[in-house]
Amino acid sequence: MQNEIEFCKGGGCTAKLGPEILSSVLDKLPTRKDANLLVGFDRSDDAAVYRLADNLAIVQTLDFFPPMIDDPYIFGQIAAANALSDIYAMGGEVKVALNIVCFPEKMDLNILGKIMQGGNEKVDEAGGILAGGHSINGEGVKYGLSVTGIIDPNKIYKNNGCQEGDLLLLTKPLGVGIVCTAHRVGKSSKEAINLAIESMTTLNKYAAEIIQKYDVHACTDVTGFSLLGHLNEMIGNNFGADLDSLQIPYIPEALHYANEFFITAAAQKNRNHLASKVEFFNIPFALEEILFDPQTSGGLLISLPPEHAKKALHEIEKLGLPCSIVGRVTKKHNNIIVR
Template sequence: MTQTSSAGGCAAKIGPGDLRTLLGEIADLGGLGGRVAFADPETRVLVGPETLDDAGVMLFRGQALIATTDFIPPVCDDPQRFGRIAATNAISDVYAMGGRPLFALNLCCFPADAPPEVLAGILAGGAAACTAAGAAVLGGHSIRDKELKFGLAVVGYGDPDRLFTNQGARPGDRLILTKPLGSGALVNAFKFERLDEAGLEPALVEMERSNAEGARLALRHGASAATDVTGFGLAGHAWNIARNSKVVLEIDFSALPSHPGFFDLTAAGITTGATGANRRPLAPHVKWMRERSETEQALVFDPQTSGGLLLAVPEAGVDPILSALSATGHRAAEIGEVVAGDPELRIL
């Protein structure tokens, strides 16, 4: 399946710079939902597209309704596994907002010559991930396309007073990342036969891992901000927190967890087109506090598929969160802290 697509997973996303420009143009034309006059005066938009958060949120009859959508090209050649990963990736946005998934709709783009058993396997894998998350699959939509893609539209719910956004990080908070980085380069290496299935396996295991536990612990220990690290890379999603929270995020490069083989692949020139697309608009906002090679720098711009949560949490919450995540097999790490100052990423 990976041979039928021009990109793998979230590496296919539009870059953050182009996306921000596009959203600005839509806003200028009056196309953002926050301007709608709802029939119910208590209904309103809590989180819209302006902050590039993980999902949109509406206040409806006292409940926060969380809506998101995500679909991706294949990251592996096992149909059921790809279905599970694509669904897990889409559902993660609800967890990143502090919510719980309620239902999902399949989004399917299938080549006309794709074998029926491949399509059935993908849908079965997606359904299994939804069942594990407690979300009902209510239907969906399918079209013919030259490149195979699959994902979900997901609706979840949460307490409007306990939502996570990418706007609330506070000076003194510590930063936790719940999964390792580097899946973009590994998927691309596999696609171009520079990495075998065994080399890709550690990344696939993490892509299948739900962010439900990380979100549950973040709620318990009072996280002030959260996002999931996906197509914009760690730097892109961290910058959104810094910019919207009006703070500096200091990231300890040596503390960043990475997938085995990532640095060897990038040293050999294997990366993704999205890595450069992520790097260019972020360059003015990322300050490298010590010299790092291009190979090293690629880690923070590498696009992740079904990546981990980036959490800003009080110092007292760090140890219990990391301990609980470690006990459930997560490769989580404390990677930095939030400090006062004009919005910036400082990579130590």
């Protein structure tokens, strides 16, 4: 089908600019000081937070990308779930969303309708309202959301508040980028792509509601910069991390597909960017690739005290997706060890 061939050429969070390129640009931008801007782009966090009152702040984010799957309705769901995730990663509550659309006028408009239907349903599931948006005519399809939520400014989950001894909890499996790459060339199993779709369309809302009961020190969602890239942002220059390779949750077939080199250029950018910050001990190449794999609508990576992490994991396991405590925060500065 001609429209499907044009529709899906590879996308999702694999389409993100590499972290090194992005930081080289953002570092040059001037910033205006405002005491009410509690979180801005200078912190590489998931969303901006602006205080309106002592007990009220808004959380704002924006995310869009090309299709990584050839079903427009499912693509709309995934793109929306991915954009909404940043609100949950900060500990916020979704309120309003706006569509962002790039779509070729020559393409069947029913496809656009299915994309937006999928997106709208996820906004509705999140408890938010889709209030409009903006569209342009372009060569390739791109879709996403600008999302506004609310949060208590005293209860923000920042991505860099972890503490030595914390356990690291990951709420979804890795490998969706690798599986989608294999699927695009007709090499993935039905089981693998279905698990990837289930993971990408599942809102992080449900895991976020669970962790609100516990003492969260830091939280981020795992997307285009991979588990290792987002973990590197989390530990910053003050801590290190020790990961247990046997506890990493991933889509089982992703290991085979990585061995067959169904990998992305974005994963190699992640590898190059983190080359001096990650040490592997007896880890097979395929698992390294899974750890560098850009995730679309990935899970939450949460840093909690050990007793809280274990209790939270027990509850999150009931949501049905592979999840695990993948490691711990250490005092060794700016270094990730994978054993």
